Amino acid sequence: MKSNPRILITNDDGIDAPGIKVLENVAREISDDVWVVAPQTNQSGVGHKFTLGHELEIEQRDKQIFAINGSPADCIVTGMTHLLKDKKADLVLSGVNRGQNIADLVNCSGTAAGAREGALQGALGIALSQSMDFSNEHMIEWDCSKAYGAQVIKQIMASARGTETYYNVNFPRCEAKDVTGVEVVPHQRFSTSPFEYYPSDNEGKHFVAILQTPTPLTPGADCVRLLEHNAITVTPLLLQQTDMAELKRLEGAFQFSKANHDAG
Template structure:
């Protein structure tokens, strides 16, 4: 697998610990590894592109580039269509994110967007996230991503067909010896968006936050399988977003009178 060309990005920023973990994972798969990541934190940026404003890529060290103000999607576009245009990457890895990316949260995730843009550009895209304990405020522990990351990617590579899908991977909390395998699961569709207005202690100020998880939860979807079963979750996500069932129901029914 030494000829596999891999592009890495993230949304936590080029100096985040998770991208160092991702480099370690990628180098277990190939010796042709490149990093293009945002200069600073871009969590929640989703699939935003920076239009109408100049960007500059700075080479931090050999094969590691930072782009100030860029989103993960910007970074992937720069990496694939410019930096590595003479031989495009086979694989785009995004992460390892500090915190789980589950359920409908993937729609705003910069980590997921990095993998999605990789897939849209013709590579195999995989987003990777390490679960943290948000309730008790514990620091992130990268042990499970370090231990199992390369093996999970190898298995996805072996089973992937075509480039119309990207993959969202989450590693559970806890001792690597007690991880309950790998489960291929759907992402949790919440009963409503988890994002809400959240008042600040400062007058007239507020946050957009996730104060609670919308219920009920599907016992077979990523949220519960990661947290309750403590399995590594792998969710294949289609790039084709058209609802074919709705198309069939509406076909011939919409017309101008």
């Protein structure tokens, strides 16, 4: 990738979240051409949702900083095809998310979707998340993201081949000096979905929540390497989701007979 790339930043925690400011500062270590287009409000867990059939509005917060009343995917589309249409971003960064985006959670992550839509729009897409202890939701440290964010992004930029792959990066919840390294790992496939029904104290209402992590966990996948070994994890993800082996196996498996619609 060229030096001083045009960078577009989004997130799913909202434009006022502390993590996006961390990422903006990290991005400025890489380029002086940085744009921010992010949701006005928290959009955690929306995945690759588009706000279809509803009007969206652009609010300019500062020079090259905009808020959209929509999802992370809405923000990237607006940024790439409108605000930056004359010179599209080379690099789309999504995050830094408040909390890890690992394992099957990448399927519902708005942070991952921001990077994915960036790749679909032709940029190099990278999602970044800062691990935290969810039992103490008021306590999150950004040390690792601040210390190693630019380094990891630059290494992905130097190694990436094309835009059919986007990248999911997680920083461990430890002091920067205690990080054990950067590891390229697969995401954990859980034995079952971690989401389940959780009753509310309000009668007749409930939550959908993660109450416990499904086990067993794969020693070499992102969950264990990030949470137990203090590694920065990098997981390459494909835009092409077709199971090519299954496609090949099913060739010839479906027989087709043209229906006879002749009048009786």
